[in-house]
Amino acid sequence: MKLSDEEKRELEEIYQAFLHDEKILRMKEISMHRGSNCYIHSFKVAKTALKRALRHNKGDLKTILLGAILHDYYLYDWRNDRSKMEHHLSAHPYIAAENAARDFFIHEPIKRVIESHMWPVNFSEFPKSKEARIISLADKHIYIKEICCSKAYKAKREKKYLRQIEKLFDK
Numbered sequence: 001m002k003l004s005d006e007e008k009r010e011l012e013e014i015y016q017a018f019l020h021d022e023k024i025l026r027m028k029e030i031s032m033h034r035g036s037n038c039y040i041h042s043f044k045v046a047k048t049a050l051k052r053a054l055r056h057n058k059g060d061l062k063t064i065l066l067g068a069i070l071h072d073y074y075l076y077d078w079r080n081d082r083s084k085m086e087h088h089l090s091a092h093p094y095i096a097a098e099n100a101a102r103d104f105f106i107h108e109p110i111k112r113v114i115e116s117h118m119w120p121v122n123f124s125e126f127p128k129s130k131e132a133r134i135i136s137l138a139d140k141h142i143y144i145k146e147i148c149c150s151k152a153y154k155a156k157r158e159k160k161y162l163r164q165i166e167k168l169f170d171k
């Protein structure tokens with residue numbers, strides 16, 4: 001799928017608005033795998049998911065962009081909160097969807113995309129839409145890349161990741 005300059009600009013504006021949104025910036029406090037955090041992870045998933053949608057000519061791009069940015073908007077650090085630790089894997093998609101609906105008034109298809117991103121952990125939540133499948137796969141792809149990094153150079157890696165997510169379209 002080839003986008004016009006106008007379409008690219010519109011998606012980039014949405015991406016930038018979320019990238020600098022105060023509510024979204026809270027995700028930086030939630031540590032994730034090896035030098036990543038929830039904020040970096042979510043924007044990396046968004047960029048990957050959008051690239052794949054464009055390459056394969058699939059899905060509604062705004063739904064993919066918003067669904068990916070918000071897919072882990074659960075806003076707690078399960079590593080520091082024992083009560084959340086046990087059910088985090090299966091519960092966080094629902095918490096993220098509720099938080100996203102509360103803070104950003106997202107519509108139903110985006111909520112469903114968020115709720116189903118952890119399939120097959122939540123086996124009954126098969127990602128039914130193209131958008132949901134693209135995000136669920138992009139999430140797993142980024143997760144695997146993150147956990148395959150060494151534990152060394154975490155701070156350096158974080159800076160590199162932040163540079164990588166500065167823009168939706170790299171050039």
Ligand SMILES: [Fe+2]
Binds near residue numbers: 071072092093
């Ligand atoms: Fe997740």
Ligand SMILES: [Fe+2]
Binds near residue numbers: 041045072
């Ligand atoms: Fe994720």
